[in-house]
């Protein structure tokens with residue numbers, strides 16, 4: 001195939017670009033992925049690796065549930081090691097108010113027909129997490145959740161896509177997009193590409209690419225922060241979160257503990273840089289030690305952050321362009337898009353090859369904010 | 375305790391001490407932070423309170439530091455010891471940990487002079503217990519008065535001869551010196567010799583150390599190659615070629631050394647521009663003649679800028695201070711230049727001598743760029759050459775991609791031990807210049823940080839989950 005003139009051009013080599021490339025290549029479509037840096041350089045390579053179904057927005061649950069099924073056998077499907085481990089995820093309730101939040105959520109989930117979240121009491125919480133602080137009163141668990149290794153997972157999609165003939169070109173930043181007749185003409189600094197179909201998976205830069213295609217979108221970007229400890233004795237098998245506190249951590253098999261918590265640093269996307277906000281990051285450390293006193297003596301080894309794309313409602317954009325034919329978007333995953341990688345690529349492949357998806361994608365339309373009257 | 379200064383100096387070695395003296399005595403408010411319990415840096419460690427009965431045996435280069443230390447102690451700069459800097463922000467905030475608490479201070483000018491560390495010596499078995507660097511042997515000696523009997527010293531460079539001599543003067547038995555300086559080095563460095571002539575005093579010192587070692591009857595194996603340390607749980611013996619023969623020496627203690635390289639963790643973490651120094655085979659922060667880095671208000675001095683030695687460190691520290699004083703409006707440019715003139719003349723002489731030394735003790739390719747597949751490159755994560763090669767073949771062409779693929783450089787040392795090796799190894803595999811390959815992207819903290827300490831650093835207001843979710 002001519003790598004400069006594939007059937008489909010994908011912009012962005014994160015997990016979504018790679019997964020879409022895989023699903024398209026698998027059904028015989030010729031794809032080229034353009035990545036301005038290198039595959040997995042950004043959010044998809046540096047995220048917390050959380051594979052979480054628990055606590056998803058109702059609109060995301062159907063996609064996330066299928067993604068969760070796919071994760072369980074992903075290593076076989078991609079013939080690779082994504083590092084996925086099914087560990088269950090527990091969100092801890094610190095007080096009765098948290099429990100009430102959980103009961104309300106259960107009500108909502110049951111009404112919608114979902115049964116995958118189970119409330120547990122204090123005793124069961126302690127059985128599952130013996131080192132939890134005594135003040136914690138209960139929690140909610142999702143059994144199939146776990147974690148994977150982000151860099152390996154994204155690379156796994158890339159390799160599998162390549163085996164099916166997809167082409168990845170790194171160091172190619174898309175600077176200009178024009179539609180000439182039936183074809184998209186896409187230019188990087190040194191190369192010109194043409195394709196009938198275009199997929200925007202440009203992560204924290206996707207609003208820029210959208211504009212080049214002709215769609216406006218209220219995307220923002222930010223730099224969520226993480227830290228990891230040196231190895232500690234094993235003390236927690238499940239992945240841990242909290243109902244109302246910014247706490248999130250997982251202990252890997254090598255004993256290191258990855259701590260998140262949702263606080264954000266400073267993002268400078270034009271220079272591919274982020275800066276940490278230590279005072280905010282420290283809150284994650286504080287909460288981890290408060291909920292799990294055993295962690296007080298842990299040593300933090302590294303801290304970092306990655307550039308992530310956020311939509312105002314924290315839901316992604318998944319679907320076709322509204323202002324141009326033969327262009328699609330998948331971005332704006334708002335700090336929980338890693339888990340969705342396996343399924344969204346499939347959705348994009350379906351949309352691009354058949355024009356349809358088995359999922360209801362209304363909530364993810366790119367113009368969902370434009371139609372709102374202010 | 376004030377938290378805002380004209381100048382914050384990180385590192386109280388000869389560079390930091392002399393900078394602090396010059397700056398504080400000319401009207402700048404100065405704070406000096408060092409993670410050690412006292413000033414002196416690598417060379418003048420414990421010079422005025424040695425655990426040894428007669429520290430003179432450590433040599434006059436050591437004891438002469440006493441004067442600088444006294445001057446420093448008497449200068450008006452604030453001194454914070456046991457203060458380990460773990461972050462310098464883009465805006466000039468310095469975060470450091472002291473007695474289990476994180477503190478913060480700000481400064482208009484920052485001077486980074488964290489010195490040097492020993493170059494990694496990646497040969498088969500170098501990761502085994504019982505193998506240490508000659509510099510660590512010296513640290514144990516200077517700080518605690520501890521020595522190891524019957525050790526084998528391996529490598530090249532002035533420091534290794536010095537440490538052996540220091541051992542011998544204390545009556546400690548040294549089993550052997552396996553010298554890796556190739557015989558050809560003496561010939562190849564000759565063209566640089568004229569530059570060294572004005573410093574013949576230093577040269578004689580070097581030679582006399584070597585003679586001291588021979589006279590003491592320590593077996594010396596010269597021009598050694600193909601080193602391998604053997605042992606299961608612990609170093610048991612070392613094998614090598616020398617004089618056309620294969621040798622094997624039994625030993626529990628091997629001390630390695632092949633020169634020093636700038637300590638990069640801080641200069642990298644604050645994202646200064648760096649360049650590859652082909653003469654010294656190391657990365658160093660880009661800087662001008664006043665030590666000013668690529669970031670306007672950050673300067674570098676001493677061995678952190680490229681190896682300049684203790685006397686060079688003292689001079690560069692002063693030069694930086696003069697320029698910072700001018701930038702702060704506390705000294706005219708004319709006065710700065712007049713004062714700098716004689717310093718630069720001396721520094722020029724030292725640099726010519728340095729060229730000769732760099733050439734003579736240039737570590738061989740085979741000891742920097744490991745070829746044996748089983749050699750461990752990253753000691754924290756125990757990653758071998760073979761494992762890195764797999765990562766490279768999977769597309770890990772730069773140090774950061776390779777790190778993502780193999781975990782090489784992810785351990786607590788932040789790549790301090792493997793960074794130079796990985797840059798050079800990748801350059802060889804890519805058949806490109808090291809400068810093209812680059813180095814790890816580093817982040818604070820520069821050291822392991824206690825979770826409880828860090829947690830207390832936040833100004834906690836109970837925050838609700840609205841802060842956003844990361845799954």
Ligand SMILES: Cc1cc2nc3c(=O)[nH]c(=O)nc-3n(C[C@H](O)[C@H](O)[C@H](O)COP(=O)(O)OP(=O)(O)OC[C@H]3O[C@@H](n4cnc5c(N)ncnc54)[C@H](O)[C@@H]3O)c2cc1C
Pocket residue numbers: 011012013014015016017034035036037038039040041042043044045046047048049050051052172173174175201202203204205206209223224225226305306307308330331332333334335336337338339340844845
């Ligand atoms: C610190 C952190 C922790 C997170 N934790 C989790 C978690 O635990 N669980 C979870 O599910 N999610 C998590 N996320 C979110 C998740 O990582 C992201 O939602 C997901 O990786 C997004 O993938 P992507 O492919 O859309 O974007 P990216 O991985 O950002 O990829 C987009 C790519 O597009 C490229 N690009 C952009 N513009 C152009 C252009 N003009 N030309 C060429 N290429 C271009 C970029 O260089 C980039 O590589 C986390 C994110 C961060 C930052």
Ligand SMILES: Cc1cc2nc3c(=O)[nH]c(=O)nc-3n(C[C@H](O)[C@H](O)[C@H](O)COP(=O)(O)OP(=O)(O)OC[C@H]3O[C@@H](n4cnc5c(N)ncnc54)[C@H](O)[C@@H]3O)c2cc1C
Pocket residue numbers: 384385386387388389390407408409410414415416417418435457458459460487488489490491492508509510512533536634640675676677678682683684685687820
């Ligand atoms: C192991 C070793 C042994 C040496 N032995 C000799 C010798 O015997 N004779 C000789 O002539 N030369 C010796 N040298 C070379 C000599 O040390 C240097 O030429 C000289 O000390 C350079 O001075 P400096 O001020 O640049 O750095 P240094 O003297 O190394 O001082 C740097 C200081 O910075 C501090 N520091 C580093 N990071 C931080 C941080 N994050 N926070 C706070 N403080 C920090 C350190 O504790 C140290 O005190 C040795 C070098 C090494 C690496």
